[in-house]
Amino acid sequence: MSIDYRQAQFLLSAAEIEQLPPDTGREVAFAGRSNAGKSSALNCITGQRQLARVSKTPGRTQQINVFPLPENVGVSDRRLIDLPGYGYAKAPASLRAHWQKVLPQYLESRQSLQGLVLIMDVRHPLGPLDQQMLEWCAAADLGVHVLLSKADKLRRGPAGNVLQHVRPAVSKICNKASIQLFSAANGDGIDAARQQLDVWLE
Ligand SMILES: Nc1nc2c(ncn2[C@@H]2O[C@H](COP(=O)(O)OP(=O)(O)OP(=O)(O)O)[C@@H](O)[C@H]2O)c(=O)[nH]1
Ligand SMILES: [Mg+2]
Numbered sequence: 001m002s003i004d005y006r007q008a009q010f011l012l013s014a015a016e017i018e019q020l021p022p023d024t025g026r027e028v029a030f031a032g033r034s035n036a037g038k039s040s041a042l043n044c045i046t047g048q049r050q051l052a053r054v055s056k057t058p059g060r061t062q063q064i065n066v067f068p069l070p071e072n073v074g075v076s077d078r079r080l081i082d083l084p085g086y087g088y089a090k091a092p093a094s095l096r097a098h099w100q101k102v103l104p105q106y107l108e109s110r111q112s113l114q115g116l117v118l119i120m121d122v123r124h125p126l127g128p129l130d131q132q133m134l135e136w137c138a139a140a141d142l143g144v145h146v147l148l149s150k151a152d153k154l155r156r157g158p159a160g161n162v163l164q165h166v167r168p169a170v171s172k173i174c175n176k177a178s179i180q181l182f183s184a185a186n187g188d189g190i191d192a193a194r195q196q197l198d199v200w201l202e
Contacts, residue, residue, distance in 0.1 A: 064106070
């Protein structure tokens, strides 16, 4: 049986780890560079256009947004988490410093966190902050599933080439990581992404 992600609902936005729901059950977090397509991926996977806010302006998701899955999907106490995007140059320095502190703290301390979906624009993969994120996950012994997003922006051949190049580079930093192409625009890769969530959440 697989989980019905379409039932996900918005619960709250948190600026601090202490504001998150109790650290019980299981959750999966979505992370990535600002504008990489985190919120779009969440909306695509949950089949809900407006669950997470999507914006042309980078830096839209500035808090930790929590989306519980209701009990009636066959599991209980399960959540999806939309993390604030990193690397947005125009974000106030104080906010960047805040998340630079809170993100690794969250990855290390959150017991219910089963894995991280790391989203990278297929046209700009594996920037310095993506590498840092992978290093934090390796240090926390956390599973990572990379979505090379906006795959519809490249032809199939070039997109496949990026996948072949990025896969070993990602594994080198974090040997537990898996990777795939993904497009929120046309739904390519959605089944594989949901399967990974099922593994972590079921
Ligand atoms: N063509 C295409 N555009 C996409 C895709 N995913 C996201 N976008 C576009 O990329 C922009 C950013 O998407 P978001 O989902 O808001 O990105 P985000 O990572 O949540 O950004 P922040 O919350 O600002 O950190 C929007 O204009 C989206 O429409 C995709 O798969 N294909
Ligand atoms: Mg967002």
